[in-house]
Structures are given as structure tokens and as C-alpha cells.
Amino acid sequence: MKTIFSEAWLLNFHSKNLPFHFFFSKNSSDATLNSKSDTSENYVENFYLAGIHNTPATLLKKDAISELTCGLNMSYNFSNTRIGFTWSENRFSLPVRMKTDDPADIYKFDGNENNIYSFSYNGLIKRILLF
Numbered sequence: 001m002k003t004i005f006s007e008a009w010l011l012n013f014h015s016k017n018l019p020f021h022f023f024f025s026k027n028s029s030d031a032t033l034n035s036k037s038d039t040s041e042n043y044v045e046n047f048y049l050a051g052i053h054n055t056p057a058t059l060l061k062k063d064a065i066s067e068l069t070c071g072l073n074m075s076y077n078f079s080n081t082r083i084g085f086t087w088s089e090n091r092f093s094l095p096v097r098m099k100t101d102d103p104a105d106i107y108k109f110d111g112n113e114n115n116i117y118s119f120s121y122n123g124l125i126k127r128i129l130l131f
Helices: 056-062
Strands: 001-014 018-027 031-035 042-047 065-077 081-096 109-124 128-130
Touching: 031 056
Parallel strands: 042 081
Antiparallel strands: 001 018, 018 065, 031 042, 065 081, 081 109, 109 128
16 A cells, blocks of 8 residues: 555653553555445545556545554563553544455454554563463
């Protein structure tokens, strides 16, 4: 997907046993827009991946939506163990409504916001690494 970074930054903080990272990015992405027949609400039908804008139709797809991505990662280090937490969020300026009739696509992303949370750990017990 062709994107143009309009803003991106990363903040790192670190104390003795607690590293903390925060990231933020705002991008413009190419997409094919459509609208519902009963309203004038626009939505993303699919993402334009070619990156070529040499016709009027492809020029309409250029930088059609904006995407905001942010998140944080932090972990705590014990003597032989580390536990961590990560959160990430993506927001689109318009909702994504992929057209598909395939039952295999039932779990594809739909909407304008996505959150991911994860927990991690690793530890060393004698010669055994648990993660």
C-alpha cells in the first residue's frame, strides 16, 4: 500500500527495570471509496495497492483516507524473568467495508477502529527458557 507519512514519532522512557515505548503515526492511504445507496455515507471498498495514478479514476483513489496508528509497549525485568504488555490501535477516517461473498473472509477487518492487546513473558529456570 502506498503511503505518505505526514507525521510519525516514537517516545522511549527507561528506568532501572521498566522500559516504556510509545509510538504514533498518521498516514494517508490510497483506497477505492463507495457510498451506501440509502445514505450519502462513504466507506472504503478496497485498498489500492498499485501506486500508479495516471488516469482520472486512479487519481480519485490517491490519499483517499487517513490512518492513525498508536500504541505502547512496556515490560518489567526481574532477575531471570521479564513480563510485558503491548497495546496497539488503528483508526481509519472512513469505515472499511470489504465486499466479499466468500465464507472464508468472515473474520476480515470491518469498521474504522481496531485494538490489539497482548501479554508476554520469558523466564530462565536453570537451563530451561520459558516464553
